[in-house]
Amino acid sequence: MDDAPTTEAAFRTEARAFLEGVPDLLDGIDQPLERARRYLGARFDAGLGALDYAVEYGGRGLDRGFVDIFRDEASGREPGGNDAGLGIGIGMCLPTIRDHGSDALKDRFLRPGLRGEEVWCQLYSEPGAGSDLAGLTTRAERDGDEWIVTGQKVWTSGAEVSDLGILLARTDPDVPKHRGISMLVLPMRQPGVEIRPLMQMTGVSQFNEVFIDEARIPAGWIVGEEGGGWQIAVALLAHERASIGAGGGRQPIPTARIIDLAHRRAVSADPRVRQDLARLHTGTKIIEWLNRRDGIHPSVTKLWRTRQGR
Template structure:
C-alpha cells in the first residue's frame, strides 16, 4: 500500500487545489453537509452552474475519453479530484449518478451518434440522468425485477414500476433495465434501454422521507413506447450491461460521509455534559475512540484501493467494506450525538438546533445509506464470497425460468 502521491499525481492534485481555491469556498468544520438532500430550483441552478464551470476547466469527465469531452485520465486522477473537492462547500448529489454510472454505460453500449448527442450536455450539467434499477417486489434482488418490455415492430412497449430512484424528479434521461423474456432464468431474460424521462407513459412520484427530503422517487411506466435504437446491448444481455453500470459505481471512492468522526470530536469538545465538556467524560471518549479506529481502518482500506488505481488496476470487491462500515457508523455517531444533547437532540431546525442540525439530518438520512447502491446485507455477501472466499448462499431459483419462480403475489 502506497500512501504517497507519485510526482504526476502530486502535480495534478496541486492543479485541482488551485482551481478550487480560485472558484470555491473552503468548507469549515461547522458547515452543514454540502450534499443537496433537498434540491429546489435555486439550488439546482447553482449546481448546474458549478458543473459547467468544472467542465470548462477540465475537471468534469476526468476519466472519460477525450473523444467525448473528457480528459482521458486515469481513475486515480478522478479520486484525487473528489478528495480535494470534498474540502470545499460546493453542491453535490445532482450529477454523480449520471456522470459516474449512466454515461459510462452509454459509452460502452450506445452508438457513436447517440454519444455525440448525449455526452456533452451531461458533462456540462445541461441534462441530468438517473438509474432505474430497484423495484418494489425485487427487494435486494435486482435480477428479480418485473418491469416488462415487449417488442412491437421496431419499438418496445414498457410497463412496470421502479422505486428508490435518486433524482428521477430532476432527470431528463435514465437508463432502464427491464425483463424481456420470463421463460428463461432471471439473470438471462433482461434487457437494458435508455429513456426520455419526460416521454408520455413515464410518471415520477417523489417519496417524502422522514428527513424532510424527497430525493428518492417511484417511477411508473404505462405503455411507454421507445424505439429499438434505444436498446443498450443485446436483447437478453441486460445483466451484463447492469454489471458494467455497477462496476463504474465502485470507482466512486469518496471520503467518510459528513458529519464524520472529526465533526463528532469537535462537537464533544464544545458541548457541555454535566457542567464540563463532553470530551472529559470517559464514556464519551471511549465511544469516540472506537469510531476513530473504524475510520482509520476504512481510510487504510481506501488507500489500498487508491494504490490499485494508481497502478492501473481495477478496484475489487473489497470496496464494499467501506460502505458497510460507514453506513452503520454514520447512524451510530449521529444517534450518540443526539443522546448527548438530551431533549435538544429533538430539535432539527438548523437555525436553532445545536451544531446546525447536521447530526439530526444525518440520523434521519442514515437508513438510506444502508440501502442505496446495494443493501448492507448484499454487500456483506459480496465481502464473504468474493473477499473471504466463503461458500455462496444457496440459490434455488438459479436455473429456474423466471415465470416459475414463486413470488408470493396473489
C-alpha cells in the same frame, strides 16, 4: 485539453487554480441543482470533468490516479453534485454508457451528462423485485423504431428532477429470467411516465415510485446487446459502489492540503507530526487503490474512509 499535464505535480497545480475560482463562479446561486450544474459545466469546459474519458467525448484519456488527485484537491471546495441529484449520472450511468454503450449513445449522452445538463436516475427495483432483481416484470416490446415500455419501479432517488433513467426491462419473457433482461435509456419527461413521491415520517421525500404506461424509447437507446442487460446492470452496481466508496467525489480529509499546511507551519519535522502525516497519507492511498477495484473492495473503502475521518 491539447496539452494535458504529464506529471501529477503539474496536474495538482492546475486543479488548484481552477478550484480557487469556484466561490466566484457560484456567487449568487443558491439552488443546489443549479449550483451543481454551473460547477460541472465549468469543470468540464476546463478539461477537469472527464479525466479518464476518451478525448473524443471531451475527456483527457488520463488514468484513474489523476481522478483521485482531483478528488483530493476538490474536497470541501465543490458543491454536492450527488445531493443535487447529479451523482447518479456522473458516478453510475455515464460510466456504464462509456464502457458498454454504442458510439451513438456515447455521442448523445456523455458530454451533456458530464456537463450537468441532464439529470439521471436509476430504474432497477420493483415492488416484487428487490433482492431478487432478476425477477422484474417491467416489459419492453419492440415496435418498429421504438421500444414500448410498461411497468413500475420503486425506491427511485431523484426521479422527480431527472431527464433520463437507466432502465432494466424484460425484453424476452421466454428465456431464463437473467437472460431476458435488457438495459435501456428512458426519457423521463413524457406522458407515459408518472412519478409519485414516497413520503417519509419526517415529511420529506427522498425516493419515488415510477409508473410507466406505454412509454416510448428510441430503438437505438439500448445499452449493450438485447438480452445482455443483467451483466451490464452488475457492472453499473460496481460503479455505484465505487462512487459511494469515494464519497461521491469528496474525500473526508484533504490530505495534500494538510501536508502543505504542516510544511507552512514548520511542524513537518516533528517526528510525531510526521508519523501522523504518514498514517494519513497511507490511509488515503489505500482508499484510492481499493476504490479502483470491483467487487467488495468499494465496501471496504467506506470503512477506511470512516477510519480516516476520525
